[in-house]
Amino acid sequence: MEINLNPWQNKYFHGHHNVINQLDGIKGANSINNSLLFYGDYGLGKCTLAFRFANFLLSNHLGSFQEFKIVEDDIYNQISKLSTPNIHYIPDLDEKQNIIEIKIDTIRDLKNKLQTKTFNKTQRVVIIDSADSLNKSSFNALLKLLEEPPSQTLIIIISHNLRNLPDTILSRCIKFHFKNLEHSEIAQILKKSSLDIDISRIKEIYSNHITPGKIIHLFMHDFDNILNDFNELKNTNNKDIHSRALYISRKYSPKENHQSFIIFFEIFMLWIKHNAINLLDNMPINIDLLRLIRVWDNYNNKYIDLNTYNLNKDEFLLSICYELQKVKNEIK
Template structure:
């Protein structure tokens, strides 16, 4: 399957104003030493981070030379976006992950240790500090991308804070965050914050059609709702059989309070069919999203950003609840989220978690 790779493409839709803002900051010599790119997962934060990095590395000749060229019209270098020539040395080096002035710390899945996700440790930040202490090539800027900073552990956060307090000259640290509330307040106070808004449907379609031109209109509509117009998350859903998983989630909830173990077993086979845990983590996210959407619908909480599938509406309309059920539903939802958190910290058996999720929530239906 073809996937979006932030380091080797420049296609970014819906964030044109942010791109122009960074071009203006560069021309005015006002690039901050640290920024936070926040927003919905898969919306283009990593792509923007690499675009910013490539642009600065490509344009890192003296700022007064730029101003001289603009003032005297020697070369029209002003542009509205952060694109650079794809045949340039910087673009090729970044695409091949060999540029010595760009340092990236990112989330990885290991083939051993049951594919557990790794957190960002203090050793990672120490390596980053060593990177900034070295002299840059050609007196270029030095740039670091942390993707995502949500995975910083306590010691790593404190070490990063010290680095932010004394930033090196001509350096930029880009923190990518899906949940900026998890970052230390002291870290956020030392960064310029940029929030990437959700994409409009037309921009979402542009990205998906470019990557998956064969996808049907019905699938695009379904994926648009399920991913909230997040291209990255949409492609993850496609890659990890998320559409089939979500439909089975709806089907299992529609049979409650009965617990269909055969269907759960079929779901477990789909989820654990691949060699990594990405599909399992996607399943956890989809269940949490389903319950979130269900609660909003059942309690008639107005939210203009929520659209529903036909199957969801039929299911939610058949659920009758009263005020006495509210606490029970919320407690079950809280327990589910606690289970999800524990599953990501400890190496818990996937199948047992899947059964527990549906078993616990089925208890909420017994009184209906």
């Protein structure tokens, strides 16, 4: 048995029994709201469970959702090809898996599609993954849809961070919190993924709280080589820093390497954080700790500006390389 990495094709699911029981409860009481909100860290299976619940509803399964097993019938085959007219899926990823903004035209187009009757007069499900990528205008359009929901339509909104959603959206949804999985559950998921993943290096950087989806994402985007690049940069002496910085900039600035760029930046920020924590353990607070905090804040803001205004990645990466060298020299 292998887990398919696409949520709409995955027949297996592990963990989150509390969420499944909650969904069972509202289904059994015939009290399914028009809008549900699945929230929790990236990579916990929120979208996978959304498609699984959609399959459950479209199948008119008589048993409980807890007992539900996906079989390769016509409904699954349509869902696995994203071809069923009764599921509308709005992702925030392009064909190269880069995060994109969900614009108002996408929500307007969805609203027009939902004005038609459901196929075979059955339940219809909308999955928005994730609402974190909606802009102000598209949030307003979604709000109107939630205020006047079409009949027989369930809207499942996915969020990795509730702070990204306005209160007007939050107040109109039943919320389901996806908590961190147990280590045994993560191990089961990774085992069934059929990927040969050594998570020891990932845990060194991201700690033990990392999600299975994040682990798979890092593996699929060549985490080991990115970490090697970072470690080589970290170990570069002052004499060779310019050539190493140019190498990093040229490698990670192209658009096609955007996911690798994000991972490289995450490693840098986590390195700053880990050094700050180590200094914090050695109280009292000193100037090195304050400097690390300023660096973290500065690059967090720079990263936000980079994405907001589509700024130059080359300059950003060069700046990171030289900053790392300065920090490394100052906190020896």
